[in-house]
Amino acid sequence: xxxxxxxxxxxxxxxxxxxxxxxxxxxxxxxxxxxxxxxxxxxxxxxxxxxxxxxxxxxxxxxxxxxxxxxxxxxxxxxxxxxxxxxxxxxxxxxxxxxxxxxxxxxxxxxxxxxxxxxxxxxxxxxxxxxxxxxxxxxxxxxxxxxxxxxxxxxxxxxxxxxxxxxxxxxxxxxxxxxxxxxxxxxxxxxxxxxxxxxxxxxxxxxxxxxxxxxxxxxxxxxxxxxxxxxxxxxxxxxxxxxxxxxxxxxxxxxxxxxxxxxxxxxxxxxxxxxxxxxxxxxxxxxxxxxxxxxxxxxxxxxxxxxxxxxxxxxxxx
Amino acid sequence: xxxxxxxxxxxxxxxxxxxxxxxxxxxxxxxxxxxxxxxxxxxxxxxxxxxxxxxxxxxxxxxxxxxxxxxxxxxxxxxxxxxxxxxxxxxxxxxxxxxxxxxxxxxxxxxxxxxxxxxxxxxxxxxxxxxxxxxxxxxxxxxxxxxxxxxxxxxxxxxxxxxxxxxxxxxxxxxxxxxxxxxxxxxxxxxxxxxxxxxxxxxxxxxxxxxxxxxxxxxxxxxxxxxxxxxxxxxxxxxxxxx
Numbered sequence: 001x002x003x004x005x006x007x008x009x010x011x012x013x014x015x016x017x018x019x020x021x022x023x024x025x026x027x028x029x030x031x032x033x034x035x036x037x038x039x040x041x042x043x044x045x046x047x048x049x050x051x052x053x054x055x056x057x058x059x060x061x062x063x064x065x066x067x068x069x070x071x072x073x074x075x076x077x078x079x080x081x082x083x084x085x086x087x088x089x090x091x092x093x094x095x096x097x098x099x100x101x102x103x104x105x106x107x108x109x110x111x112x113x114x115x116x117x118x119x120x121x122x123x124x125x126x127x128x129x130x131x132x133x134x135x136x137x138x139x140x141x142x143x144x145x146x147x148x149x150x151x152x153x154x155x156x157x158x159x160x161x162x163x164x165x166x167x168x169x170x171x172x173x174x175x176x177x178x179x180x181x182x183x184x185x186x187x188x189x190x191x192x193x194x195x196x197x198x199x200x201x202x203x204x205x206x207x208x209x210x211x212x213x214x215x216x217x218x219x220x221x222x223x224x225x226x227x228x229x230x231x232x233x234x235x236x237x238x239x240x241x242x243x244x245x246x247x248x249x250x251x252x253x254x255x256x257x258x259x260x261x262x263x264x265x266x267x268x269x270x271x272x273x274x275x276x277x278x279x280x281x282x283x284x285x286x287x288x289x290x291x292x293x294x295x296x297x298x299x300x301x302x303x304x305x306x307x308x309x310x311x312x313x314x315x316x317x318x
Numbered sequence: 319x320x321x322x323x324x325x326x327x328x329x330x331x332x333x334x335x336x337x338x339x340x341x342x343x344x345x346x347x348x349x350x351x352x353x354x355x356x357x358x359x360x361x362x363x364x365x366x367x368x369x370x371x372x373x374x375x376x377x378x379x380x381x382x383x384x385x386x387x388x389x390x391x392x393x394x395x396x397x398x399x400x401x402x403x404x405x406x407x408x409x410x411x412x413x414x415x416x417x418x419x420x421x422x423x424x425x426x427x428x429x430x431x432x433x434x435x436x437x438x439x440x441x442x443x444x445x446x447x448x449x450x451x452x453x454x455x456x457x458x459x460x461x462x463x464x465x466x467x468x469x470x471x472x473x474x475x476x477x478x479x480x481x482x483x484x485x486x487x488x489x490x491x492x493x494x495x496x497x498x499x500x501x502x503x504x505x506x507x508x509x510x511x512x513x514x515x516x517x518x519x520x521x522x523x524x525x526x527x528x529x530x531x532x533x534x535x536x537x538x539x540x541x542x543x544x545x546x547x548x549x550x551x552x553x554x555x556x557x558x559x560x561x
Contacts, residue, residue, distance in 0.1 A: 205476065
C-alpha cells in the first residue's frame, strides 16, 4: 500500500491543480485566484529551471531572466510575424531562441565560478535587456510588445482564461516531472558532483566545462518555455521580462523555497508572488515584507521552506 | 607507462620542477621521496594535467599528453589519490564512488536512474577498502582514516592504468596505515603505481624503485638499497629523517 501512496497523492494534487478553475468557480474571487495561481506557476517553472543551476550544479546565475525574456519575445514575435497561433510553433521558437542565447552566453560564463559567474551572468543579462530596450522595431522597446495571440494546439483553443490556466498547469507538471527524473539520473548526480567538488569531477574524467554548459543551456530552454507561457498569459511582453528584477525574483524564489529541492522553488515562487501581488491589498508596505522574509531566510533558514518542512517532518515522526 | 622529459614548472621565479626526467615502466611500483618543497605534488599536478608544465614533455603509454586537460588524462587511465582529500563531502560514501564508476559511461544520461550495476560496483569497492558498512554515511561525517580509504576507493573506481598516490597514509593511525598499505600492496600487478610518501616503512613495503626529488630535480634513483647507500640522498633527506 505504501508504495502507491506517494504517487496517488501526487496524482490527486496534479488533478486538483489542473481543474482549479472548475472547482473554484463558485468562489467570488475564483477568476482572480486563477490568474494569480497561473502567474505563480509560470514563476515556479522559471525558478525550477534556475534551481538546476543554483541548487544542483552550484552555479549562481543572476541573469536568468535573459532566457525567460528571450522566450517571451520569441513566442510573441514568431506568432505575429508568421501569423500563426500554433502552440508548438510558439514554444519551439521560444526554446530555439533561448537555447541559442544560453549557448552564446554560457560558452563564456561557465568558465568562471562563484561570484565571477554571478557577475558575468548579470552583465550578459543587462546586455540582453539593453538590446530588447533599443531594438524598438522588433521588440517594441520601452512600449513593449502588445497583442500577443493566445495559442491553439490540435484544435484546442487556449484563448479563454481557464483553458490558458490549464495549459500553464499541464506544462508546469510536465516540467516538474522532467526535473524529478533528471534529479535522480546519472546526469543530475553529475551536476551535484560539480557543486560538491569540481576539481574531483575533472580528475574522474568529466569534462566539467561541457557539463556546466549543458546545464546552462538546458535551464535556459526551460526558462524560455516559462517566458512563452508568460507572454501568452498577459498577452504582452515588456523589457521587465528580461530585466534584473525578474532574475532576482526567480533567485529569491529558489532561496526562500529551498535550493536543490524539487518543491522548494515552487513553494518559493508561490510565497514571492503572494507577497508581491496579494498582500498589498491587505497590508501596507507589503513590498517591504518580501525584503524582510528574504533576510530572515538568509539569516535563519538557509535551507528555505523545504528545509523547514523537512525539519518539522522529522520532529513529528520522532 | 609514464615518461617525462626535462619537465619544468615555474611559479613566478621559483622553480618547482627544474627539469625532471622520469621513466616508470608498466606495472612498476615507484616511490618518489624528498623533503617538503622538493616538487613532488607539483610533479603529480603536471602528470594529471592540473598544471601545465613551463617546458618539457609528458608521455603516457607512448602518447605525448603534454598540456592535456585533467579529464582527458583521466579518460586515458590516470587516477589520483589526493594528499588532501577531494571528496563530494555532502554525498554518501557510496555516491562518491558511484560518480567515479559512472564517469566511464559519461554524464549524459538524463532520463533514467543510474543502473544498479554502478551502485553494486561502488559497494564492492567500498567493501574492498574496508568501508563496506559505511556506504550511507556522508563523506564529511567519516573519520580522517575512513576518508583516506574513500579517497582510494574513488580513485580505484576509475579502473586506472596509472595510479598516483599522494601520501596515502598521511595523518593515519599506525593500524590504519598498516591496513591501507596492505591494500595497496595487493592491488592488481598490471596497475602502475607512483607513490609520494614520507613514511619510509610504507615506501619500502610498496616500492620496487625509488626516485629522490630535491629542489625540483632528480638527485637519485634506484632500488631501495641503492638509494639508501647514496651519500647525497642521506645528506639532503634520509639523514634528516633518521636523525
